[in-house]
Amino acid sequence: MIKIGIIGCGSIAEFGHIPAIQKVAGLQLYALYDRDFSRAYQMQRQFQIPHAYPTEEEFFSSGIEAVIVCTPAPIHYKNVMDAAKYRKHVLCEKPLGMNEEEMVEMEKVMKNAGRMLFTGFNYRFSQSAKDIHRLIREKAIGEVRLLRLIYNWHLHGKWHWNENGERVDSELRVGRMIEGGPMVDCGVHQIDLARWWLDSEVVWQQGIGVWLDDYEAPDHMYLHMAHNCGAHTMVEMSFSYNTTSKEHRTNFQYEIIGTDGVIRYNREEHSFELRNSHGTQYLPWHPEKSFTGMYEELLKALQNETPGDMPTADDGIIATKIAKTATDQAIRERDNPSTVCPSTKVKAEVGRLYDKEVPMDFVD
Numbered sequence: 001m002i003k004i005g006i007i008g009c010g011s012i013a014e015f016g017h018i019p020a021i022q023k024v025a026g027l028q029l030y031a032l033y034d035r036d037f038s039r040a041y042q043m044q045r046q047f048q049i050p051h052a053y054p055t056e057e058e059f060f061s062s063g064i065e066a067v068i069v070c071t072p073a074p075i076h077y078k079n080v081m082d083a084a085k086y087r088k089h090v091l092c093e094k095p096l097g098m099n100e101e102e103m104v105e106m107e108k109v110m111k112n113a114g115r116m117l118f119t120g121f122n123y124r125f126s127q128s129a130k131d132i133h134r135l136i137r138e139k140a141i142g143e144v145r146l147l148r149l150i151y152n153w154h155l156h157g158k159w160h161w162n163e164n165g166e167r168v169d170s171e172l173r174v175g176r177m178i179e180g181g182p183m184v185d186c187g188v189h190q191i192d193l194a195r196w197w198l199d200s201e202v203v204w205q206q207g208i209g210v211w212l213d214d215y216e217a218p219d220h221m222y223l224h225m226a227h228n229c230g231a232h233t234m235v236e237m238s239f240s241y242n243t244t245s246k247e248h249r250t251n252f253q254y255e256i257i258g259t260d261g262v263i264r265y266n267r268e269e270h271s272f273e274l275r276n277s278h279g280t281q282y283l284p285w286h287p288e289k290s291f292t293g294m295y296e297e298l299l300k301a302l303q304n305e306t307p308g309d310m311p312t313a314d315d316g317i318i319a320t321k322i323a324k325t326a327t328d329q330a331i332r333e334r335d336n337p338s339t340v341c342p343s344t345k346v347k348a349e350v351g352r353l354y355d356k357e358v359p360m361d362f363v364d
């Protein structure tokens with residue numbers, strides 16, 4: 001049994017990581033640490049975990065082999081540095097770090113410690129995401145030309161009511177907007193999927209922001225990416241999608257469009273289908289994330305001391321860098337609007353990068 005510890009016992013640890021680790025034979029969730037000890041203690045009792053420690057020293061010295069970092073993004077750097085000091089493998093929640101400099105250092109320090117650092121891109125392990133990966137390789141829709149990846153979310157609403165019955169801004173939403181907004185917080189998953197599905201790096205990108213609320217980062221934004229293989233990805237992310245509605249509704253979908261058809265996945269409608277010149281195939285639908293699938297792969301990586309199919313630190317750095325750059329591009333464009341409309345800029349840039357123009361249906 002490989003002993004695992006979790007640092008940061010908040011909502012994603014409770015609903016995602018802890019139940020998933022406990023489902024994987026071969027892994028033992030052995031130790032917990034949270035800066036708020038009552039939280040670690042509560043999780044220990046709820047899930048019958050052997051140890052919850054009040055100090056990081058006790059946690060890291062408990063005999064665990066790997067650490068799962070589930071703290072807020074600004075703490076990831078410190079947690080990974082500490083884990084390297086104690087020579088533990090790390091699976092770190094996304095976004096890997098707050099900026100490129102700290103992420104590169106995290107990767108380097110872990111490498112020097114002879115330990116693996118993984119990024120928690122659990123979307124890759126959904127059976128539907130794996131099916132899309134396979135269908136693309138089987139050329140089920142011919143050559144892939146366009147990915148439309150959309151997650152428009154209300155983030156549980158703009159307001160909450162406090163104990164005095166007053167309406168206040170939701171702390172959850174404010175925190176995530178301050179940490180970088182929807183592209184950095186959630187869009188990194190979609191960016192990672194696009195790179196993984198296409199097995200092709202991003203050679204050009206443009207972020208376009210829309211502000212429904214007045215945070216520094218846009219609360220609704222678009223990211224356009226041109227891949228080395230000639231395909232184009234459009235990611236649309238929102239934390240402001242009907243946030244004030246009495247009844248919230250989310251829009252989460254993938255469309256992968258090729259020269260012979262389309263793969264369509266819709267989370268809310270539980271639909272997943274392949275349409276091509278042979279006909280239509282309705283595929284079994286699965287949720288967009290799989291923590292269990294990720295931990296099955298982590299077990300193999302720890303047993304073999306090799307990353308295998310786990311998303312690496314590099315995957316985390318690239319996705320976070322793209323998301324942050326896109327967000328910064330959008331903010332710059334708001335502060336200093338250019339006279340050229342973004343779609344015109346796209347055409348000019350793509351013309352420079354490719355001999356033949358990449359087909360993109362939003363270019364005039």
Ligand SMILES: NC(=O)c1ccc[n+]([C@@H]2O[C@H](COP(=O)([O-])OP(=O)(O)OC[C@H]3O[C@@H](n4cnc5c(N)ncnc54)[C@H](O)[C@@H]3O)[C@@H](O)[C@H]2O)c1
Binds near residue numbers: 010013
């Ligand atoms: N992969 C996904 O699908 C997914 C979904 C949601 C959140 N996340 C990511 O998971 C991470 C945590 O998110 P969350 O929603 O669980 O947050 P949360 O606020 O619910 O939990 C964070 C926990 O970390 C603890 N903590 C804070 N500072 C600490 C420190 N210095 N040392 C130890 N513990 C500390 C807090 O006390 C809290 O219990 C974030 O990076 C977030 O982006 C990932």
